[in-house]
Amino acid sequence: MxxxxxxxxxxxxxxxxxxxxxxxxxxxxxxISFGQQxxxxxxxxxxxxxxxxxxxxxxxxxxxxxxxxxxxxxxxxIPTVRLRGLYxxxxxxxxxxxxxLIFEIFTYQVEIEGELVGPDGSDGFRDIRAIYDSNVSDFxxxxxxxxxxxxxxxxxxxxxxxxxxxxxxxxxxxxxxxEMQGLNVNxxxxxxxxxxxVVAGIxxxxxxxxxxxxxxxxxxxxxxxxxxxxxxxxxxxTAVGPLIGVAIDIGLLESIRAISGYRMIVFGGxxxxxxxxxxxxLLDEAAVHWLRGRWRGLVRxxx
Amino acid sequence: xxxxxLTSLTKHFGGVHAVDELDLSVEEGEIFGLIGxxxxxxxxxxxxxxxxxxxxxxxxxxEGRDITGAAPHRVLAAGxxxxxxxxxxFGHLTVWQNLWVAxxxxxxxxxxxxxxxxFFGSGAARDAxxxxxxxxxxxxxxxxxxxxxxxxxxxxxELARALATKPRLLLLDExxxxxxxxxxxxxxxxxxxxQQAGMTIVLVEHVMELVMxxxxxxxxxxxxxxxxxxxxxxxxxxxxxxxxxxxxxxxxAHA
Ligand SMILES: Nc1ncnc2c1ncn2[C@@H]1O[C@H](COP(=O)(O)OP(=O)(O)O)[C@@H](O)[C@H]1O
Ligand SMILES: [Mg+2]
Numbered sequence: 001m002x003x004x005x006x007x008x009x010x011x012x013x014x015x016x017x018x019x020x021x022x023x024x025x026x027x028x029x030x031x032i033s034f035g036q037q038x039x040x041x042x043x044x045x046x047x048x049x050x051x052x053x054x055x056x057x058x059x060x061x062x063x064x065x066x067x068x069x070x071x072x073x074x075x076x077x078i079p080t081v082r083l084r085g086l087y088x089x090x091x092x093x094x095x096x097x098x099x100x101l102i103f104e105i106f107t108y109q110v111e112i113e114g115e116l117v118g119p120d121g122s123d124g125f126r127d128i129r130a131i132y133d134s135n136v137s138d139f140x141x142x143x144x145x146x147x148x149x150x151x152x153x154x155x156x157x158x159x160x161x162x163x164x165x166x167x168x169x170x171x172x173x174x175x176x177x178x179e180m181q182g183l184n185v186n187x188x189x190x191x192x193x194x195x196x197x198v199v200a201g202i203x204x205x206x207x208x209x210x211x212x213x214x215x216x217x218x219x220x221x222x223x224x225x226x227x228x229x230x231x232x233x234x235x236x237x238t239a240v241g242p243l244i245g246v247a248i249d250i251g252l253l254e255s256i257r258a259i260s261g262y263r264m265i266v267f268g269g270x271x272x273x274x275x276x277x278x279x280x281x282l283l284d285e286a287a288v289h290w291l292r293g294r295w296r297g298l299v300r301x302x303x
Numbered sequence: 304x305x306x307x308x309l310t311s312l313t314k315h316f317g318g319v320h321a322v323d324e325l326d327l328s329v330e331e332g333e334i335f336g337l338i339g340x341x342x343x344x345x346x347x348x349x350x351x352x353x354x355x356x357x358x359x360x361x362x363x364x365x366e367g368r369d370i371t372g373a374a375p376h377r378v379l380a381a382g383x384x385x386x387x388x389x390x391x392x393f394g395h396l397t398v399w400q401n402l403w404v405a406x407x408x409x410x411x412x413x414x415x416x417x418x419x420x421x422f423f424g425s426g427a428a429r430d431a432x433x434x435x436x437x438x439x440x441x442x443x444x445x446x447x448x449x450x451x452x453x454x455x456x457x458x459x460x461e462l463a464r465a466l467a468t469k470p471r472l473l474l475l476d477e478x479x480x481x482x483x484x485x486x487x488x489x490x491x492x493x494x495x496x497x498q499q500a501g502m503t504i505v506l507v508e509h510v511m512e513l514v515m516x517x518x519x520x521x522x523x524x525x526x527x528x529x530x531x532x533x534x535x536x537x538x539x540x541x542x543x544x545x546x547x548x549x550x551x552x553x554x555x556a557h558a
Binding site: 182285 | 353375376379380385387391394400404422423464468
């Protein structure tokens with residue numbers, strides 16, 4: 001296996017991990033979103049416009065993309081927060097399809113050095129060249145992806161230990177009971193949707209700059225469905241779960257050449273089997289609790 | 304002024320008059336029993352007070368303030384906590400977390416400190432959780448997932464969680480259901496301790512042993528209407544009440 005291929009696979013795992021974490025956060029609060037690809041898309045376009053058309057530096061473009069995705073999530077969250085279960089899922093799907101269709105017709109181009117640059121409807125958005133213009137190698141970009149992923153993952157792990165994290169899990173388990181602890185469930189859910197939007201947005205911005213080209217059809221519902229599946233495979237007990245899901249799908253299934261043609265079938269079968277034997281994934285809450293107990297035992301034995 | 308006052312409180316579910324023009328007033332510091340046959344509207348009354356179901360007509364006042372139709376989190380913020388007839392806990396959280404979040408939701412309303420409010424909670428809240436674990440006899444189970452507790456422990460945790468929100472009025476919906484005699488006596492003791500500490504309690508209960516012993520006054524519901532109200536001894540003698548319990552005596556009605 002050559003380095004270029006390895007770097008490409010690892011970059012892909014890293015970027016997709018963001019959208020997987022995004023879908024995971026909503027699964028934790030008990031909502032199944034079929035629309036996280038929309039925030040990935042909004043940020044891909046938003047950050048691309050910022051760097052390629054407005055000449056912003058990459059880091060600012062990434063930040064901008066994440067912010068725009070967060071803002072889009074807020075717009076979605078406010079009307080949908082009252083919806084539960086299937087209704088929420090359908091609303092997120094409808095929103096995401098709407099976003100995709102808007103990008104199919106969204107044209108905003110400027111002339112830079114004699115060339116038209118910018119989104120051109122269904123022909124997509126070419127030449128998002130910021131990382132190549134500033135001579136960032138693929139390997140350096142890989143480090144940027146994993147640097148940001150580490151920051152986000154650590155954020156998630158801190159969140160899990162925190163009061164806010166406990167509240168998110170409470171809402172996922174029993175929203176009415178959470179409300180009866182004096183907590184404004186709708187407000188916390190809006191917060192979760194916005195946070196999930198920002199996390200998906202980071203992935204989308206990273207994606208646009210590595211690919212240098214985005215088009216609306218990349219952001220179809222299959223991306224969102226995969227994002228959901230990763231949490232359901234890896235487990236909903238910890239943020240490490242969805243990352244395991246991504247690694248299993250992209251790392252393992254895609255690199256086993258023998259099953260290359262049947263990857264979707266193997267993947268679908270895996271999800272179906274897991275949903276039956278471990279409905280909340282490999283690292284579900286009980287497994288994580290057990291591991292934490294072992295860990296505490298070990299730490300105590302050391303001292 | 305009564306701490307809790309229900310005026311003509313009414314709830315219809317379609318054609319079912321679950322609660323029908325109910326007037327009730329509970330004085331501060333008393334343990335008030337609410338009894339009645341199955342389906343007589345006791346849980347619905349609790350749900351109406353807590354804002355879990357919408358009010359068809361009538362009024363709920365707590366400490367003189369109108370809380371009719373307020374959202375559940377606002378009712379809790381006003382100082383009313385409750386337990387459920389069917390135990391409801393956060394099974395995916397540990398015993399300690401169940402209490403900790405409830406405890407902090409009180410602090411939440413006071414704390415302006417971002418980190419405290421959303422991330423780590425206050426030290427005072429941690430100490431209070433430890434106290435509650437002691438009171439509930441769950442100190443040894445703090446790191447257990449709530450789902451893994453035994454039935455009696457879950458009941459105790461539910462009560463502790465309600466107490467963690469520092470209510471002034473506590474609504475208990477059949478807290479003794481499924482308990483053995485020993486556990487019922489322990490609950491009796493806890494309720495008296497709470498009363499001495501100044502808590503007002505509305506006790507919905509079928510276990511007459513507990514109701515007749517611990518309450519100061521009792522109201523009896525039948526088909527959503529109040530058919531009797533008075534001291535426990537008088538309720539036991541009341542003819543309409545005995546009629547409601549299918550002609551049997553109140554003492555043997557462990558339905
Ligand atoms: N959510 C609901 N929808 C429809 N009917 C209900 C609902 N909740 C309670 N009821 C009806 O209201 C009546 C009173 O029920 P409930 O308050 O649970 O009685 P209790 O707690 O005294 O046993 C019953 O006839 C019950 O079937
Ligand atoms: Mg009931």
